[in-house]
Amino acid sequence: MLSDNDFLRFSRQILLPECGEAGQLKLRQSRVAIIGVGGLGCQVAQLLAAAGIGELWLFDDDRVELSNLPRQLLFTDADIGHNKAQVAAGLLSRRYGAAIHAFGKLDDSSIHVLGDIHWVVDCSDNFATRHRLAAHCYRHQKTLISGAIAAFEGLLFLQSANANGKGKGRSTVSEHPLSVSRAASRELAASGCYHCLFPQDTESATRCATQGVLGSAVAAIAALQAQMTQQLILGMPLPSGRMQRFDFRHFRWHEARVPADPHCAVCAGGGESDGC
Numbered sequence: 001m002l003s004d005n006d007f008l009r010f011s012r013q014i015l016l017p018e019c020g021e022a023g024q025l026k027l028r029q030s031r032v033a034i035i036g037v038g039g040l041g042c043q044v045a046q047l048l049a050a051a052g053i054g055e056l057w058l059f060d061d062d063r064v065e066l067s068n069l070p071r072q073l074l075f076t077d078a079d080i081g082h083n084k085a086q087v088a089a090g091l092l093s094r095r096y097g098a099a100i101h102a103f104g105k106l107d108d109s110s111i112h113v114l115g116d117i118h119w120v121v122d123c124s125d126n127f128a129t130r131h132r133l134a135a136h137c138y139r140h141q142k143t144l145i146s147g148a149i150a151a152f153e154g155l156l157f158l159q160s161a162n163a164n165g166k167g168k169g170r171s172t173v174s175e176h177p178l179s180v181s182r183a184a185s186r187e188l189a190a191s192g193c194y195h196c197l198f199p200q201d202t203e204s205a206t207r208c209a210t211q212g213v214l215g216s217a218v219a220a221i222a223a224l225q226a227q228m229t230q231q232l233i234l235g236m237p238l239p240s241g242r243m244q245r246f247d248f249r250h251f252r253w254h255e256a257r258v259p260a261d262p263h264c265a266v267c268a269g270g271g272e273s274d275g276c
């Protein structure tokens, strides 16, 4: 149950018919993993913690550097040299009272700790992590909210938890109580996965470390990732399997459906060779 303090704190969210008291309880009962606590991850973590998400798992083994501070707004000069996930978890736990846990790098040996986490927000900065994560989410029916930003181009891609219902004879609807509707699941299951959009050998050409970026553009994409996460938790279906690109230079959205690649190493047939 929500306390009187909860009703007051979250009153503007509860006012939304799509949220209400039941929705706020869903947010509290949710456990979300955020992979990467850089510019995107800092913003996503703060927005979700402030919104009342019950549990956040933050993954990053990087340490705070001076050049991070214009974008990674949870950190100050005093945090330079400290682990990003630990600093962010400590700050957000104190500020919002949520259960926030810090983990190191997400690699083949640690990805299994994701366990029964249903919502995964990809805020990482390299294709190796993105591919590993997307394949894991596909095979273990987790919803992946992927965001990326470099220079003046932001990318969003939603990979439904139910996307692999098409290839394995499973139901397209997860038994998870927070899953999306059946109608939405059928539509989402017809789309391609992250690997269909970016094949394994895609060159990692879009990194803010090499191309530069403005902190406000990072915050804009991160805010959309946090919004997508909350709407999905509230049971509001969103388009999945679509590449959504925002051109900040001309302030235009571009959207394209990602067709399923019949030769995709992840979603075509029963490709489970890498064991993740």
Ligand SMILES: [Zn+2]
Pocket: 192, 193, 194, 195, 196, 197, 260, 261, 264, 265, 266, 267, 268
């Ligand atoms: Zn695929």
